[in-house]
Amino acid sequence: MKILFxxxxxSIPGGLKPTYxxxxxxxxxNPALPDDDFDAAVRIAQTEFDRYHPDVVVGSSxxxxxxxNIKSGNCPLVLLCPAWKRWGVAQTVKPNTxxxxxxxxxxxxFVDSVELVRKSGLPSGSLVVVGHEHRLADEESxxxxxxxxxxxxxxxxxxxxxxxxxxxxxxxxxxxxxxITAMYAVLFxxxxxxxxxxxxxxxxxxxxxxxxxxxxxxxxxxxxRMVSIVIGTCLCLAFFFLxxxxxxxxxxxxxxxxxxxxxxxxxxxxxxxxxxxxxxxVGGILIAGTFSVVNKLKNYLNLHG
Numbered sequence: 001m002k003i004l005f006x007x008x009x010x011s012i013p014g015g016l017k018p019t020y021x022x023x024x025x026x027x028x029x030n031p032a033l034p035d036d037d038f039d040a041a042v043r044i045a046q047t048e049f050d051r052y053h054p055d056v057v058v059g060s061s062x063x064x065x066x067x068x069n070i071k072s073g074n075c076p077l078v079l080l081c082p083a084w085k086r087w088g089v090a091q092t093v094k095p096n097t098x099x100x101x102x103x104x105x106x107x108x109x110f111v112d113s114v115e116l117v118r119k120s121g122l123p124s125g126s127l128v129v130v131g132h133e134h135r136l137a138d139e140e141s142x143x144x145x146x147x148x149x150x151x152x153x154x155x156x157x158x159x160x161x162x163x164x165x166x167x168x169x170x171x172x173x174x175x176x177x178x179x180i181t182a183m184y185a186v187l188f189x190x191x192x193x194x195x196x197x198x199x200x201x202x203x204x205x206x207x208x209x210x211x212x213x214x215x216x217x218x219x220x221x222x223x224x225r226m227v228s229i230v231i232g233t234c235l236c237l238a239f240f241f242l243x244x245x246x247x248x249x250x251x252x253x254x255x256x257x258x259x260x261x262x263x264x265x266x267x268x269x270x271x272x273x274x275x276x277x278x279x280x281x282v283g284g285i286l287i288a289g290t291f292s293v294v295n296k297l298k299n300y301l302n303l304h305g
Contacts, residue, residue, distance in 0.1 A: 002027045004054040006063030020142045038087050046070045056152045076152035081108045092120040098148040099127045232280010
């Protein structure tokens with residue numbers, strides 16, 4: 001893979017991180033960026049990008065701000081503690097961006113990356129917490145950087161073990177709230193058209209909302225599939241006991257359809273806990289997949305709008 005590595009302030013080409021990537025068999029472009037002229041640094045980085053067309057751009061600290069300010073099309077970004085508040089004019093990043101940051105960073109505050117994720121509408125798993133010191137020079141951080149680079153070309157959401165996973169975005173701005181409202185409106189319209197009883201509406205809303213919130217807040221947003229399975233299992237188990245406890249009140253959650261003069265009864269029971277992992281996994285895919293499609297649409301509009 002061809003990598004454009006943009007070093008940080010008071011750093012030089014050939015440092016630990018680009019050398020580590022090179023030692024893993026990647027082709028690393030590592031231009032010298034002037035410390036006293038940010039605009040010149042951006043021009044140099046842009047020239048390198050336009051000339052060599054890298055597969056991914058990695059920017060460290062001030063180099064992360066440089067990466068945010070060049071025109072890189074749909075090329076993925078991997079940003080290491082990006083100092084975007086200190087340099088440049090870019091305030092957001094594109095969907096196919098991964099940010100690595102240490103909570104112990106005393107040079108570039110960790111909260112800056114949290115804010116960047118929120119402002120950009122990225123999935124929460126796009127921010128990966130690594131390392132115990134600000135330089136991200138320890139073995140754990142270097143391996144995390146390598147995994148982010150390797151997975152960047154298949155970027156759809158979160159960094160994790162294996163392929164990237166889609167997840168619900170961390171930010172809840174007005175556009176996200178409108179999307180959620182539209183999703184529920186379509187879902188409830190379908191359930192109503194299929195003649196499902198009110199209980200199904202309530203349980204489905206609880207089920208999908210719990211999975212969506214779980215994908216954001218559990219495991220720092222980095223294991224959406226696991227979260228979906230766990231929450232699906234737990235909720236179906238809870239519904240199972242509630243259905244048995246209040247069976248006379250709840251009744252059976254079924255839909256009755258008329259077909260050729262006869263009746264077809266279709267069961268839809270979230271209280272079947274044996275199906276919990278499957279239902280949770282499918283529900284998680286539907287939720288995250290919807291947001292993933294929206295993110296891709298936003299990325300296309302940003303590039304071609």
